[in-house]
Amino acid sequence: MNETMNTILTRRSxxxxxxxxxxxxxxxxxxxxxxxxxxxMNRQTFRxxxxxxxxxxxxxxxxxxKTLGREGYDMYKRAALIIxxxxxxxxxxxxDNACALENIFLAAQSLGIGSVWINQLHGICNEPEIRKLxxxxxxxxxxxxxxxxxxxxxxxGEYRKIERTAQVKIx
Amino acid sequence: MNETMNTILTRRSxxxxxxxxxxxxxxxxxxxxxxxxxxxMNRQTFRxxxxxxxxxxxxxxxxxxKTLGREGYDMYKRAALIIxxxxxxxxxxxxDNACALENIFLAAQSLGIGSVWINQLHGICNEPEIRKLxxxxxxxxxxxxxxxxxxxxxxxGEYRKIERTAQVKIx
Numbered sequence: 001m002n003e004t005m006n007t008i009l010t011r012r013s014x015x016x017x018x019x020x021x022x023x024x025x026x027x028x029x030x031x032x033x034x035x036x037x038x039x040x041m042n043r044q045t046f047r048x049x050x051x052x053x054x055x056x057x058x059x060x061x062x063x064x065x066k067t068l069g070r071e072g073y074d075m076y077k078r079a080a081l082i083i084x085x086x087x088x089x090x091x092x093x094x095x096d097n098a099c100a101l102e103n104i105f106l107a108a109q110s111l112g113i114g115s116v117w118i119n120q121l122h123g124i125c126n127e128p129e130i131r132k133l134x135x136x137x138x139x140x141x142x143x144x145x146x147x148x149x150x151x152x153x154x155x156x157g158e159y160r161k162i163e164r165t166a167q168v169k170i171x
Numbered sequence: 172m173n174e175t176m177n178t179i180l181t182r183r184s185x186x187x188x189x190x191x192x193x194x195x196x197x198x199x200x201x202x203x204x205x206x207x208x209x210x211x212m213n214r215q216t217f218r219x220x221x222x223x224x225x226x227x228x229x230x231x232x233x234x235x236x237k238t239l240g241r242e243g244y245d246m247y248k249r250a251a252l253i254i255x256x257x258x259x260x261x262x263x264x265x266x267d268n269a270c271a272l273e274n275i276f277l278a279a280q281s282l283g284i285g286s287v288w289i290n291q292l293h294g295i296c297n298e299p300e301i302r303k304l305x306x307x308x309x310x311x312x313x314x315x316x317x318x319x320x321x322x323x324x325x326x327x328g329e330y331r332k333i334e335r336t337a338q339v340k341i342x
Contacts, residue, residue, distance in 0.1 A: 003174035004281035008204045008274050027341065033179045035335040037273065038288055042333065050341040092290065095318060098269030102208065103179050106277065110175035117209055138340055147266060162213065164206040169309055170198065170221040
C-alpha cells in the first residue's frame with residue numbers, strides 16, 4: 001500500500017491532546033495542504049486563521065460554551081486551532097472548507113500530529129460574543145465557519161480501530 | 172517532503188480523460204479511502220455507488236443535461252463515477268461527503284488516476300428523471316447527492332500549476 005493510502009486509512013480523530021506544541025513549521029505545512037484543496041470553479045474564497053496561543057483558543061472555547069450553554073467547554077485542550085472561513089454567500093464554500101479540513105487532517109496524520117473536526121462554530125458565527133472574537137482575528141464580517149481543526153499531539157498515542165459500515169455498491 | 176504532502180500538493184482536477192478504464196481493484200481502493208473519511212459523531216450515514224459502465228454514466232449525464240438545460244453534457248467522458256449519497260436529514264452529511272470525496276481525489280492521485288468533482292446533481296436529485304436513475308442504482312429515496320467523483324486517466328498528463336491565493340493569518 002502506498003504512503004498516501006496508509007495515511008488515509010490510519011487517520012483517526014484525536015481528543016486526548018498532550019501539552020506539546022505544534023511547531024510553526026508544522027502549522028505552515030498544514031496550511032499549505034489546506035490551500036491546495038480543490039474549490040468550486042477554483043474560486044478559492046476560503047481563508048485560514050491559525051490560533052497558537054492557548055489563552056486565545058481558551059477564550060474562543062469559553063465564548064462557544066457560553067453561547068451553546070455548555071459550561072466548561074474546552075475544545076479538548078488542543079495545542080493549536082485552524083479556523084477555515086468562507087464568504088457566507090459562496091454557494092459551495094461549505095464543501096470547499098470540508099475538503100480543506102480533510103487535507104489538514106491527512107497532512108497532520110502524515111506528520112504525526114493528531115487532529116479533530118470541531119463543529120461548534122457552525123451556525124453561531126453571528127452571535128455577538130463569537131463575532132467579536134472572529135473580528136479580533138481579522139475574519140471578515142461576511143465570513144462564516146463550518147468546521148475547524150483542533151490540533152496537537154495525542155497523549156496516549158492510542159490507535160482505535162473503527163468499524164467502517166458505509167454501504168457500497170459497484171455497478 | 173513526505174509522500175502524503177506530495178500527493179496533496181500535486182493533486183489537480185482532471186477534465187481530459189482518455190478511454191483507459193479504471194480497474195475494479197483501483198476502484199475498490201478509492202472506496203476504501205472514501206469510507207475511512209471522518210463523519211460527524213462517527214455516524215457514517217453516507218453510501219457510495221460506483222458506476223463503471225460508460226453507457227450508465229452517459230445516461231445519467233444526459234438526464235442531468237436535460238434537467239439543467241445543458242444539451243450534450245458529457246461529464247468529461249470519464250471512465251468511472253463514484254456517487255456518494257447521504258440521508259437528506261443528516262445535519263453534517265454535506266461535510267461528511269466532501270471529506271470522503273477529498274479522500275477519493277487524493278487516493279486517486281496517489282494511484283496515478285485523474286479525478287474531478289462533479290457538482291451537477293446538487294439540488295436536482297428529486298427531479299423525476301434523476302430520481303428514477305438514482306433508484307435504478309439502489310440509492311435510497313431519502314438520500315441526496317452533494318458532489319460526485321468523475322475518474323479516469325488524463326489524456327495529456329498535463330500538470331497545470333495553480334496559483335494559491337487564499338488568505339492566511341497566524342496568531
